[in-house]
């Protein structure tokens with residue numbers, strides 16, 4: 001991790017919203033599987049969007065497995081074996097995009113190579129694990145209210161095989177995204193300790209007030225739990241409005257010396273009934289990018305975008321951090 005950050009000039013650019021960009025490319029995500037549907041309807045489009053993010057300057061690709069769960073695929077009539085193969089496929093698609101990109105860096109015409117678009121650099125594939133609330137497809141990853149299922153054993157059992165199947169595909173990192181509460185944080189830490197995956201993990205929490213995670217549990221407590229796990233190599237925030245990020249980075253810094261990752265959304269909010277983002281209070285790409293140096297100074301060293309951000313956002317972040 002330290003080596004990756006050093007090779008990335010002290011701060012690495014992550015990718016932007018995958019589901020957002022799949023939709024922008026014409027995919028229909030109005031389904032309980034959301035972007036995971038594309039793993040069997042249009043896998044080539046996932047690869048293309050990964051490639052678009054690399055060409056925009058990203059050095060971290062997050063796979064299309066955010067809402068891909070064995071339980072979700074089984075309920076669509078797929079077999080256990082097919083469900084696990086979709087999980088592995090999500091990692092393979094990102095690895096393929098990386099291979100195509102690095103090939104273009106090496107073999108592109110001189111004109112291409114001179115463009116900032118094809119800059120040879122270390123690239124990590126991070127296998128996404130969305131929270132249990134994402135599987136529920138009712139927006140509960142933004143409330144953290146899991147009712148009676150919100151207990152440690154249930155959540156560990158829910159994620160266990162999925163996590164192992166993703167790890168078997170050989171990603172560089174596992175990224176737990178949109179973690180809404182303390183109980184799921186604890187479940188992930190225990191699974192990492194039990195499963196011995198030998199793959200570093202990153203934790204991304206969501207907040208809607210700049211102090212706590214969305215359930216109301218203390219971010220500091222959640223970040224401390226993540227910090228205590230030796231498998232965890234970065235802790236941070238994702239899919240949270242940009243206006244909260246600076247304070248959240250400072251809070252996390254109080255409880256960990258591990259690298260801090262942040263990839264906010266555009267500030268718009270999600271309507272789980274209509275399965276649409278409500279474009280009311282979002283901020284422009286320019287405003288988003290203008291925060292980037294401030295977040296870096298506060299201690300964030302992995303910076304990208306989540307929902308409603310695009311390759312243009314990532315180009316802006318790359319320019320703000322690295323001048324290219």
Ligand code: MET
Nearest residue numbers: 017018019062066178239
């Ligand atoms: C609701 S957060 C979604 C995160 C996922 N990595 C995506 O960009 O689609």
Ligand SMILES: [Zn+2]
Nearest residue numbers: 239265306307
């Ligand atoms: Zn998001």
